[in-house]
Amino acid sequence: MSALLEVEDLRVRFRTIGSLRARIRGVEDPFIDAVCGVSFSIREGETLGLVGESGSGKSTIARALIGLNPVADGSIRFDGREIAGLGERQYGALRREMSMMWQDPVGSLSPRLTVRSLVTEPFRIHGVKGRDLDEEASRLLTMVGLGPDFASRFPHQLSGGQARRVGVARALALDPKLVIADEPTAGLDVSVQAEVLNLLGDLQRRLGVAILVITHNLNVVRHITDRMAIMYLGRFVEQGPTEDVFFHPRHPYTEALLSANPEPDPDAAKERIEISGEVPSLLDRPKGCEFHTRCLYAQDDCRRVAPGVTRESETHRYTCHHPLSE
Amino acid sequence: MPQAEPLLTVSDLSLDFGTPRGRLHALRNVHFAVPKGRIVGIVGESGCGKSTLAHSLMRLVPGNADIVAGTIDFEGENILELGERRLRELRGQRISMVFQDPMTALNPVTTIGRQMYEIQYRSKRSSAEKRTAAIEMLERVGIPDAASRLDAYPHHFSGGMRQRLCIAMALLTRPALLVADEPTTALDATLEVQIINMLKDLQSDLGCSVVFVSHHLGTVAELCDDVVVMYAGEVVEKGPVREIFHRPSHPYTQALFECDPGRIKEKTRELPTIPGELPDLRNVPGGCIFKARCPKAFGRCEREHPEPYVAEGEDHVARCFLLDEEEVAA
Numbered sequence: 283m284s285a286l287l288e289v290e291d292l293r294v295r296f297r298t299i300g301s302l303r304a305r306i307r308g309v310e311d312p313f314i315d316a317v318c319g320v321s322f323s324i325r326e327g328e329t330l331g332l333v334g335e336s337g338s339g340k341s342t343i344a345r346a347l348i349g350l351n352p353v354a355d356g357s358i359r360f361d362g363r364e365i366a367g368l369g370e371r372q373y374g375a376l377r378r379e380m381s382m383m384w385q386d387p388v389g390s391l392s393p394r395l396t397v398r399s400l401v402t403e404p405f406r407i408h409g410v411k412g413r414d415l416d417e418e419a420s421r422l423l424t425m426v427g428l429g430p431d432f433a434s435r436f437p438h439q440l441s442g443g444q445a446r447r448v449g450v451a452r453a454l455a456l457d458p459k460l461v462i463a464d465e466p467t468a469g470l471d472v473s474v475q476a477e478v479l480n481l482l483g484d485l486q487r488r489l490g491v492a493i494l495v496i497t498h499n500l501n502v503v504r505h506i507t508d509r510m511a512i513m514y515l516g517r518f519v520e521q522g523p524t525e526d527v528f529f530h531p532r533h534p535y536t537e538a539l540l541s542a543n544p545e546p547d548p549d550a551a552k553e554r555i556e557i558s559g560e561v562p563s564l565l566d567r568p569k570g571c572e573f574h575t576r577c578l579y580a581q582d583d584c585r586r587v588a589p590g591v592t593r594e595s596e597t598h599r600y601t602c603h604h605p606l607s608e
Numbered sequence: 609m610p611q612a613e614p615l616l617t618v619s620d621l622s623l624d625f626g627t628p629r630g631r632l633h634a635l636r637n638v639h640f641a642v643p644k645g646r647i648v649g650i651v652g653e654s655g656c657g658k659s660t661l662a663h664s665l666m667r668l669v670p671g672n673a674d675i676v677a678g679t680i681d682f683e684g685e686n687i688l689e690l691g692e693r694r695l696r697e698l699r700g701q702r703i704s705m706v707f708q709d710p711m712t713a714l715n716p717v718t719t720i721g722r723q724m725y726e727i728q729y730r731s732k733r734s735s736a737e738k739r740t741a742a743i744e745m746l747e748r749v750g751i752p753d754a755a756s757r758l759d760a761y762p763h764h765f766s767g768g769m770r771q772r773l774c775i776a777m778a779l780l781t782r783p784a785l786l787v788a789d790e791p792t793t794a795l796d797a798t799l800e801v802q803i804i805n806m807l808k809d810l811q812s813d814l815g816c817s818v819v820f821v822s823h824h825l826g827t828v829a830e831l832c833d834d835v836v837v838m839y840a841g842e843v844v845e846k847g848p849v850r851e852i853f854h855r856p857s858h859p860y861t862q863a864l865f866e867c868d869p870g871r872i873k874e875k876t877r878e879l880p881t882i883p884g885e886l887p888d889l890r891n892v893p894g895g896c897i898f899k900a901r902c903p904k905a906f907g908r909c910e911r912e913h914p915e916p917y918v919a920e921g922e923d924h925v926a927r928c929f930l931l932d933e934e935e936v937a938a
Binding site for chain 1: 642651654675700710766767769796797798799800801803823825826827828829830831849850853854863864865867868869870871872875876877879880881882885
């Protein structure tokens with residue numbers, strides 16, 4: 283299968299202080315690199331998971347992909363076409379094929395529109411003519427397991443899980459090729475979370491849509507993604523097939539993240555790899571390997587030299603001087 | 609749970625919320641005890657009343673809440689009958705609380721140091737001693753360079769650090785009971801582990817009791833000694849942590865564990881769920897509260913409300929007819 287989305291060396295920068303103030307204070311580089319040279323690809327019908335802690339740049343990547351954050355450098359090819367740096371108008375048309383499920387399920391729905399208007403809004407925005415909107419609304423609502431009766435409800439009459447389903451229906455309304463799901467289960471209870479994940483998996487099998495799942499929850503990634511990438515300070519530290527990364531993590535940060543997932547068993551072996559400290563500031567990136575300040579295995583060279591990308595196999599890559607053994 | 613003398617006993621607590629569409633029966637006949645020096649976890653999904661219960665332990669309930677029945681016995685006093693003045697003496701002194709959101713729990717316009725002295729306002733110690741106590745507690749919760757951080761404002765700290773500050777403040781007065789309402793929900797996984805381990809160490813050092821509210825089964829398994837499982841405003845099951853996690857007896861607890869993806873070892877694309885929705889608590893259905901979603905429901909669940917029946921293992925009870933000896937015999 284060909285790659286649907288190919289991202290190469292993507293960089294997203296944000297200005298920290300105004301240009302005048304920067305000149306007065308003599309700051310030469312008033313920017314932070316929120317995403318710092320990230321490369322990945324998604325094939326048609328594939329699910330990729332982006333995992334990382336708050337502030338690692340996951341959502342920034344998503345927003346850059348659909349043109350909501352300016353791309354400072356690098357290329358984004360979607361369906362064979364370069365899309366980084368396209369104008370707003372061209373991007374508008376592109377968002378038919380690449381749609382977004384927002385993080386806050388209730389907050390992303392207008393409180394004044396009915397569910398019918400919400401799920402048919404994509405048709406109006408993209409000027410899709412000649413469709414019976416009532417029919418489309420009931421088709422979409424049935425598809426996400428809500429049923430046509432929900433069409434007349436308002437967002438405040440929905441539970442978190444139902445609002446999430448409306449979000450899924452909106453994202454899938456125009457048969458996109460790629461859906462970007464930003465934290466699809468944040469704020470949901472475990473039983474509802476499982477429902478939403480089952481729904482996404484089921485729709486993917488039926489419609490063959492590719493999904494980029496952004497989450498901090500490793501359990502989510504485990505069950506619905508084919509491949510995953512772990513982010514730290516705006517860079518990928520490891521990426522590979524999900525099962526590979528779960529069973530043979532090579533980067534110490536991946537290991538720590540996997541281990542930070544408390545098991546629901548009081549007698550589970552408590553050989554926890556606990557990393558100390560917090561994520562460093564983007565304004566003051568550590569020298570050498572950026573993870574060395576929290577790494578349990580850091581050695582001298584880690585403090586001096588930034589590690590390059592090691593390809594363990596065709597698909598499994600990591601950036602570490604002293605990777606964990608198998 | 610009679611291993612240790614209970615510090616706090618909640619008996620038969622019922623709480624209603626007045627809403628424009630009628631009274632919502634948010635807690636019904638809640639009964640549990642917190643023994644001295646133990647950590648009791650309260651688990652359940654959103655809307656099951658776990659936060660309402662945690663807040664009512666300090667009587668910090670909103671104006672439309674109405675405690676209709678029950679007692680909360682704490683060190684020989686019924687919290688529900690205390691006057692405002694006595695309640696103020698208890699709050700922050702004998703019982704203290706850590707809230708869910710560390711970003712809004714601290715006063716943004718005064719320094720950390722000031723907030724940490726203020727919380728000791730009942731103490732007769734000199735201000736120098738209060739300062740020392742504050743520094744010592746900050747060091748204990750892992751704030752580096754504590755003495756100089758006293759002059760910092762809350763916005764200088766990250767979310768994880770702020771939750772550490774909140775815990776430091778809550779423990780500064782050496783309370784007998786710490787109520788922690790989802791203290792790690794807003795934090796990342798690696799920080800969550802750090803906070804949980806820190807709470808555990810502090811609890812064993814200070815010997816206080818803890819009520820730990822969470823929807824995260826993993827952290828409860830890790831931290832708690834006893835577990836109370838709530839569903840739709842009722843305690844459906846309670847017991848020691850090993851009993852609950854190894855031999856869940858109520859069908860709701862079983863279902864809740866089954867759909868936790870952390871428990872599923874094999875990769876699967878079809879995760880188990882709990883079909884159906886929470887019952888409407890304005891109009892509480894008769895019979896067992898979980899019957900509409902229960903795969904094992906039978907005739908009696910429809911008609912009668914189950915008592916807490918003794919399940920396998922010591923001090924382990926669940927509100928399910930399947931544990932009734934009559935049903936077992938039949």
